[in-house]
Amino acid sequence: MRNRVxxxxxxxxxxxxxxxxxxxxxxxxxxxxxxxTLLAIYxxxxxxxxxxxxxxxxxxxxxxxxxADDSSLRHYLAGGEITPKLLDxxxxxxxxLQEVLLQQLEESTDDxxxxxxxxxxxxxxxxxxxTQLGSMKWSERINTLLYIEQxxxxxxxxxxxxxxxxxxxxxxxxxxxxxxxxxSGYVRLVKELLKRNTxxxxxxxxxxxxxxxxxxWEKVVDHYAELPVQAKCSVVDAMRIRNVQTTRELALLERLxxxxxxxxxxxxLRALAQIGRMSDGTKDKLLLAWHEERCIRSRLExxxxxxxxxxxxxxxxIEHLNGxxxxxxxxxxxxxxxxxxxxDQGIEKLRCVARVHPDKYARQIAEETLxxxxxxxxxx
Numbered sequence: 001m002r003n004r005v006x007x008x009x010x011x012x013x014x015x016x017x018x019x020x021x022x023x024x025x026x027x028x029x030x031x032x033x034x035x036x037t038l039l040a041i042y043x044x045x046x047x048x049x050x051x052x053x054x055x056x057x058x059x060x061x062x063x064x065x066x067x068a069d070d071s072s073l074r075h076y077l078a079g080g081e082i083t084p085k086l087l088d089x090x091x092x093x094x095x096x097l098q099e100v101l102l103q104q105l106e107e108s109t110d111d112x113x114x115x116x117x118x119x120x121x122x123x124x125x126x127x128x129x130x131t132q133l134g135s136m137k138w139s140e141r142i143n144t145l146l147y148i149e150q151x152x153x154x155x156x157x158x159x160x161x162x163x164x165x166x167x168x169x170x171x172x173x174x175x176x177x178x179x180x181x182x183x184s185g186y187v188r189l190v191k192e193l194l195k196r197n198t199x200x201x202x203x204x205x206x207x208x209x210x211x212x213x214x215x216x217w218e219k220v221v222d223h224y225a226e227l228p229v230q231a232k233c234s235v236v237d238a239m240r241i242r243n244v245q246t247t248r249e250l251a252l253l254e255r256l257x258x259x260x261x262x263x264x265x266x267x268x269l270r271a272l273a274q275i276g277r278m279s280d281g282t283k284d285k286l287l288l289a290w291h292e293e294r295c296i297r298s299r300l301e302x303x304x305x306x307x308x309x310x311x312x313x314x315x316x317x318i319e320h321l322n323g324x325x326x327x328x329x330x331x332x333x334x335x336x337x338x339x340x341x342x343x344d345q346g347i348e349k350l351r352c353v354a355r356v357h358p359d360k361y362a363r364q365i366a367e368e369t370l371x372x373x374x375x376x377x378x379x380x
Contacts, residue, residue, distance in 0.1 A: 076116065080116055082123060098147070117151075141163075182211035193227060205230055209234045262298060283317075284316070291320075306332055307339065322357065324336035325362035337353075
């Protein structure tokens with residue numbers, strides 16, 4: 001038995017020594033591998049950093065050369081003649097040319113020079129951008145679209161239309177393409193705006209509406225009834241911002257005051273309050289509609305109605321403003337009081353409300369408004 005234990009002990013001792021040696025070798029190899037990998041990564045990063053610095057240095061030099069007084073770019077902008085030297089350039093110089101043209105485009109107020117910049121951009125980058133739009137990198141496609149938008153490269157519109165049909169086209173890319181359509185007056189935009197479930201936000205719709213050319217704007221108004229609700233509200237909001245004054249657009253806004261859709265009514269009330277015009281027939285119709293349904297209107301709609309009555313005056317509105325000054329919502333009472341003050345003898349009317357109105361909140365808001373008006377007169 002004792003011999004067996006001794007033999008086992010020797011065997012274990014031998015195995016331990018062999019295993020320890022093996023572990024040391026494996027650990028050494030792993031550490032060595034890690035060090036080599038880290039060294040390789042460091043060298044690659046160092047190389048990339050130096051390459052980047054060198055590229056930036058070359059770009060800055062190319063930028064300075066292009067901005068020099070006697071450069072081929074200066075000669076082109078002055079005379080309109082493109083020399084091969086401007087187009088036959090390496091990638092670094094092409095990048096510098098792009099930056100210079102963007103800068104010149106932003107700073108220039110001369111229409112002819114801006115036109116020449118865009119034409120040169122089309123000649124220099126048209127093929128490159130066309131290729132980059134097919135890139136698998138989302139960021140590269142987005143940047144390319146933004147350059148196309150800034151240079152207004154209408155020759156690429158068919159390519160953009162093709163891109164819209166691709167499954168790769170994201171919501172953001174689609175929005176930028178529609179912006180390009182809007183800026184360039186591309187009629188295809190109307191068809192795109194008629195589509196439903198586009199996943200665009202209200203602000204994106206509004207941005208597009210505000211960029212529309214007059215011709216496309218007319219077409220969008222023509223197709224107003226077919227637009228999705230989100231786009232309809234943006235059209236009305238754009239009318240407010242554009243301060244439209246044409247009979248056709250004002251008629252549309254007045255018609256929307258009686259729509260079943262609450263949001264469209266609110267947007268049209270706000271737009272007409274901003275524009276400050278309304279036909280007498282619509283005033284009468286509005287009085288009748290609100291006389292019957294004022295209590296069931298939403299808070300925001302009552303607020304916009306109170307604002308509108310202050311911009312579009314008629315005697316019949318005064319009674320409605322008196323009623324709105326007793327509204328449960330403070331901001332509506334305040335808006336109604338401000339609107340009443342804008343009428344002829346508005347201050348006298350407010351004093352009358354402060355004295356005899358049956359609602360205590362209406363009397364309070366009338367007094368507050370009178371005090372504020374008095375303070376404003378003193379400070380003026």
